[in-house]
Amino acid sequence: MDEKSLKKLLEKVRKGSCGIAEAIKQMKHWPAETMDFACLDHHRALRTGFPEVVYGEDKSAEQIIAIIKAMLEKPSVVMATRVNPEKAAQVCEKVAGLDYYETAGMLAGNTDKVFEHECRGTILVMSAGTSDMAVAEEAFYTARYLGNPVKKLYDVGVAGMHRLLSQTELLHQAAVLIVAAGMEGALPSVVAGLVDKPVIAVPTSVGYGASFGGITALLGMLNSCAPGLAVVNIDNGFGAGCMAATINRM
Amino acid sequence: MDEKSLKKLLEKVRKGSCGIAEAIKQMKHWPAETMDFACLDHHRALRTGFPEVVYGEDKSAEQIIAIIKAMLEKPSVVMATRVNPEKAAQVCEKVAGLDYYETAGMLAGNTDKVFEHECRGTILVMSAGTSDMAVAEEAFYTARYLGNPVKKLYDVGVAGMHRLLSQTELLHQAAVLIVAAGMEGALPSVVAGLVDKPVIAVPTSVGYGASFGGITALLGMLNSCAPGLAVVNIDNGFGAGCMAATINRM
Amino acid sequence: MDEKSLKKLLEKVRKGSCGIAEAIKQMKHWPAETMDFACLDHHRALRTGFPEVVYGEDKSAEQIIAIIKAMLEKPSVVMATRVNPEKAAQVCEKVAGLDYYETAGMLAGNTDKVFEHECRGTILVMSAGTSDMAVAEEAFYTARYLGNPVKKLYDVGVAGMHRLLSQTELLHQAAVLIVAAGMEGALPSVVAGLVDKPVIAVPTSVGYGASFGGITALLGMLNSCAPGLAVVNIDNGFGAGCMAATINRM
């Protein structure tokens, strides 16, 4: 049922050609979807200023170009994740004003339209090794374009604890921490033992042999005995950025 | 929002104290749950005459007794699955008029109130080995008390094909077939290759070693190249019975 | 034993040179395969009008061309699944009158020869995300060319429930539903909770990290607590279409 039908029914009620009991009965039998426009409206309202995001993995450069062009019309930041350099070059040739972050594999546009929520503080994005940086950077730019102040601290894995311990001040200043690690995935546990802020752990597929494409890191993080830590999917920097932004929003 | 509020709003519309545009706007902002009574009503309507089912696994005899007593008040068949003989004895001592099917681990009551839908035909429940009978029987009684004509054909596993082949007529007469098998789980494939009716495959946890509690049977069934076959969870005789009943309903 | 031997034996019976008891005894000792011609006949009869299907994955364009040409001689629809655009182009160049559905990866010919069975109703094919469409389309065209009325409803995943809820009427009109979903694979459960028709759940390999090529979706579907749902193999749109068609046939 669309708005027109509802209007018609209400007009009948006003004119008295439909009794109230009858109107209620009819409305009861509307399928749930009659509420859809409301939901959508509400939904859209909630999301005002939020970036529109394209998942670039399975899409051709042409498809990304078409979608991004449409999105740039709206007054919101536009992001595309998992865009490799080849596709990015093709897209940037056709669409002006985009920034490409190669390590993150992300494109961003309308970056002057970031919606600045009131925030709790800074989101600190950490990585255990240099190879985890791709995932960390995806989290970094996601959080940034969702309107958060962001900092980064990379290559502070547990096999060289002194590097991490020399930065505890930076850790304590953050409101939310995202920690990406592959291989044994121990860094988030150690970090969560040092701070009393929420830690989002992101396992990465970095490693070989019994790292099983990130499963080892994922399991390690799920089994952390440090309180104040939760986990997202393997290589899901985008999801970590979203979760951190949701937590950081006042 | 409840019905009363809706009535009030409609009265205002009728009296003209609320414009139609205003009414629509208000209705748009009702949370989705305002439609709940409708959903519930509809839902209940759909389910008229359907058995009420208790999952007995994690429940004490006392809990099962309390729930079944309440259910028996309603004009529908009552079923309880995964009830072991000890609990069943305790329940039957306190609640009169129940039947207990030990192999199936099921209790049934109000069995004179089975809702007889118009059906496509008979549901044939098969098992590969005698050890798969518990699961097959759960499927059998579930289908029966959901109002279907049911037949059974047990212990016709693939290691002795002649037993199965001697019953092909019975197979062809069924409208829907449920096939329970553990170990290598090959029976449903063979059956689906012999008939042109829907086959519901139920892997069972029967076996040892590399049967992995039914995983091997489950994987075998999912990989069947026979058309007209779909799979339910390991040991899920109840689910198979429900699926078969849903298919068999006209 | 071949037909000739059988004829000889019967001739002896007619002439009286072999007693009836003796003939029965001899026939008892024929190996089972003597019945093969019967089985084959019967089988073929059952399948009259059914499409012939080629599994294109491991076959070269040349092989597909050869098989399809032979098939097109028969008065049945011809389908080839898992044909990529390159192969499809080569095939269509050599074989006239074929339709190619790129998203589904399917070729179809003799499409005017679809065998129209009497059906229960419409098969509705749904997908959770746009990436699941390839599998959904394979199911869609399989069901269609097996002689069923088909509809589709794509991109109605559980992370945006309003999109699904706005289409409940469409859901209720279907006789059988095929629901394809990757990642967490939750859509079939939700759909099966909304309708009282059989739901065929198809896990897809869409996702990354801990989606494990569709295992997560598969496990989720198998564990659904919604009644009236069964599952086929990961990415097995063809199998889902066959199962739905088998159910939908009167």
Next chain:
Amino acid sequence: MDEKSLKKLLEKVRKGSCGIAEAIKQMKHWPAETMDFACLDHHRALRTGFPEVVYGEDKSAEQIIAIIKAMLEKPSVVMATRVNPEKAAQVCEKVAGLDYYETAGMLAGNTDKVFEHECRGTILVMSAGTSDMAVAEEAFYTARYLGNPVKKLYDVGVAGMHRLLSQTELLHQAAVLIVAAGMEGALPSVVAGLVDKPVIAVPTSVGYGASFGGITALLGMLNSCAPGLAVVNIDNGFGAGCMAATINRM
């Protein structure tokens, strides 16, 4: 190096018997552990007022009694998790003033000494089925005794969407949501699609067959495409409560 040694060195500095450069050199060579008392102090300071928690699973009633008695001396709430009814009865007999929550399997003492942080809002604890309640209750009481306002909403699984949809207002009022689910584990995804607050997903080991003791639920939650969701270990209600409390703290 202990405080005494440090004091001696500083005295030498003051007396001039040790030059500043020399003092710095010596301090450089102190092993890292000389800072331990500082760390401990700092740590303790951070945690003032936080409950002391006993993991009861592997401990005997005697051990729990001894630990809890010591803890009750301190001016903080005391919690013990995974305490079964038998052990709880033994503990309560020996230690006065404890509350036992049987479903949660938790003991609590000094409950008048909950440290009331300034909070963002209410933590809503949800469960998909009644069997998931044990885990949900563990999360509930953990969050409560960590000083948070808490509400609960149980048995709103995805196979009956109307139950959930009728409570969306309650969902929108929460500052943080904990969602426990077993079997297919789809509820957190659906909830995260309805709200814009952080959702902590807790897979439970509820289920049978291919639920694999909670692995299926865990994988489903990790693969959720809903933003603003992160996951803790299977059955880890305590960890979910801690994470939610960490997020909810201002």
Next chain:
Amino acid sequence: MDEKSLKKLLEKVRKGSCGIAEAIKQMKHWPAETMDFACLDHHRALRTGFPEVVYGEDKSAEQIIAIIKAMLEKPSVVMATRVNPEKAAQVCEKVAGLDYYETAGMLAGNTDKVFEHECRGTILVMSAGTSDMAVAEEAFYTARYLGNPVKKLYDVGVAGMHRLLSQTELLHQAAVLIVAAGMEGALPSVVAGLVDKPVIAVPTSVGYGASFGGITALLGMLNSCAPGLAVVNIDNGFGAGCMAATINRM
């Protein structure tokens, strides 16, 4: 179609009231199961003298007693596998003349009626450790009561190669070798590298930690690069005994 119908048809043929062509046509349309009595006969013939075997795992002492009593009437050896000492004691109290092999968990009766086939030679049953003996013994007695000369060689695991190497003569004398091993499961590979006779590898569930109930041993055996080796299920001493007997039969 049963024998009576066949007889009637043949009578018509004899009387000439049914032409031969017509009779053949009718017989072609008999369902496959009409051949069942033949199959059964043939089957039984093949198996003359073979032991009857009861799988005791899931059966009560009462059930085993009933089945064994019936079996002992026939002129064949009777075996029951996976019978624990308690059940065995109960069975032996009620049924006279049974032997119980405790390590093997097997009962045997009518042992004077072993069918002595002509054999290729001796079957040698080996085990890596003393804990693998249960499985090895099951294989040993299975092979023995299937009518084979059998020898045993236990506790010759690869961590002490000298024990094995001191017995190579015994190895070379065997016609078929059964090798049971748990943990890393390396013994069958080593043995198959020393002999040129068929080796049946039986993984056992002996071990802890990453032995995963025999999976490690199973995988090790499947990956053996030694020629002339094949594998049965974990702990499947019975299956190994059957396979060896099938090979050893002339």
Next chain:
Amino acid sequence: MDEKSLKKLLEKVRKGSCGIAEAIKQMKHWPAETMDFACLDHHRALRTGFPEVVYGEDKSAEQIIAIIKAMLEKPSVVMATRVNPEKAAQVCEKVAGLDYYETAGMLAGNTDKVFEHECRGTILVMSAGTSDMAVAEEAFYTARYLGNPVKKLYDVGVAGMHRLLSQTELLHQAAVLIVAAGMEGALPSVVAGLVDKPVIAVPTSVGYGASFGGITALLGMLNSCAPGLAVVNIDNGFGAGCMAATINRM
């Protein structure tokens, strides 16, 4: 210790310059490897006339050419497995007199020098589907060039039982059966239920989704309840051929 040293010692014994006790003592302390030449000799003796085999997977065409050329000097058949058509073409260009079996991916030379052992009978190689033929053919040519009479029966999978049942005579004539199957891997079970000869089951990696590269077929075969069946590694046609040949050798 080499032969020369042994000779010297024996000469001393003969001359009386070394007592017998002393000689024994010295020989006791020879490391085990002194027996190596004996072992090697013996080993070589055992293997006289056996083909030399190259595993071509990881080797370049150049490497294969070098090895095969050397092998062709010896009076034995030469085989190379897992050689793709490109490499095969390169090899055949440089080495005269080789046969290439493309489906099997095998090269063979000196094929007039097959060592004809006395055999028990024919080895029958079967496959469930046409896609399993590569593995079946590897087994076929391995068995053939190990000196066995071989037959083949392909594409007789369980989803169309009539194809298999029409060939039971062929099955009964074989002395050993090799059965290759992918997907659900049920064919070997069915075959082992029809014959009383040893069956070597070879799982193949044919399939998709939950076939997991042959794991499903492997598990199905290991769980077969048919006696007289053992299993080799996934896609290990060569191993199956060796095992069958070892069994078939008199």
Next chain:
Amino acid sequence: MDEKSLKKLLEKVRKGSCGIAEAIKQMKHWPAETMDFACLDHHRALRTGFPEVVYGEDKSAEQIIAIIKAMLEKPSVVMATRVNPEKAAQVCEKVAGLDYYETAGMLAGNTDKVFEHECRGTILVMSAGTSDMAVAEEAFYTARYLGNPVKKLYDVGVAGMHRLLSQTELLHQAAVLIVAAGMEGALPSVVAGLVDKPVIAVPTSVGYGASFGGITALLGMLNSCAPGLAVVNIDNGFGAGCMAATINRM
């Protein structure tokens, strides 16, 4: 071939009744096992003074008593692992002079006969949590009774880094380190990053949910990027103690 045969042959050589060439030829054809007595001797020599060890898991108290009594006759330490308190009490009642270490589950006797090798230094045994102590203690007493100086440092897991960092001096003093950890298993990585001595990592089965009985800890340790670390089986404290002792031996 036994010593007697060898003697006979040598006597013939001495007497000239067997030529040297002939003797060598005969010896070449002795099976490898003729060297067995030598191997055994050598083996025994190597192991002089080493403890005899009983694996108590699958053995009854009676069996343990019998074995230990025999072992105590020899001049070596005696150890029994995996002996629970009930069995230990029974054993100690019958055998005098045994020590029982309850947490380690170990019995030791002849403890005054420890063979004191020359050692590199102290073996430090560490554990992440109190629940890992059972495994750590098994390693501790194994190393001690293999003749090594041992120290322990327990409950220093990574979620509270300050506890570990305050003990770095102790870490640096060890010659070999054994580190037991369950759950995420991160401690060995951190330790190996702090020291430059060999670290033996022992995963323990401590944990719940996705700790999978120690698999998570095992995988984490295998994936450590810290150099100088190797891993033993889950809960294998005994193996860790043996490896450390082997390394520590001069």
Next chain:
Amino acid sequence: MDEKSLKKLLEKVRKGSCGIAEAIKQMKHWPAETMDFACLDHHRALRTGFPEVVYGEDKSAEQIIAIIKAMLEKPSVVMATRVNPEKAAQVCEKVAGLDYYETAGMLAGNTDKVFEHECRGTILVMSAGTSDMAVAEEAFYTARYLGNPVKKLYDVGVAGMHRLLSQTELLHQAAVLIVAAGMEGALPSVVAGLVDKPVIAVPTSVGYGASFGGITALLGMLNSCAPGLAVVNIDNGFGAGCMAATINRM
């Protein structure tokens, strides 16, 4: 806090403007990272003369060139692992004086600057098959450039025990043994049963089918019942070399 601040504080102490108690209090509150320079110094000291190592897998030739050039300035050996021939050629063209080991996939420079520690003895690197040589060679050159005497013994797998047994002397001469094996991974167990020196087991990803990329070999090694054996990650020749070097260092 940096050195400057520490200096200032000490100056105040010397001048008496800061009391000792106050100074201690301030130092207590320095964050742990103030000790970082010490840690780093210490760390660097510990590592003097150690090679610098580049993990080449994920790096471009350009990146490797830049890093190696910088490293070559320092007076230590330089190693790069996992460098394929193409990258190696590019690197060697731009950087003079490098050695490339193709099988090992390693580059080495400054090889005249190997730091020769005092060592226990020789490290023996063994491999089961020729395909395991790549991993073995990585271990070999790692150990060599970490300053150890190294030997190799390849292609001595368990399916031909005589090859291994003929080399036991070489085995007994080694101080530490590294054993690389794929497929069933049994070689390290056998070796550890022959020697009384530490054995580092390295599973390799060599194999197919159920070798699962090295998991089978890994599990086999973890389950070895031979004492004195520990395991590193699949294909981790570098880690094995480091562990062996750490053990071999005096």
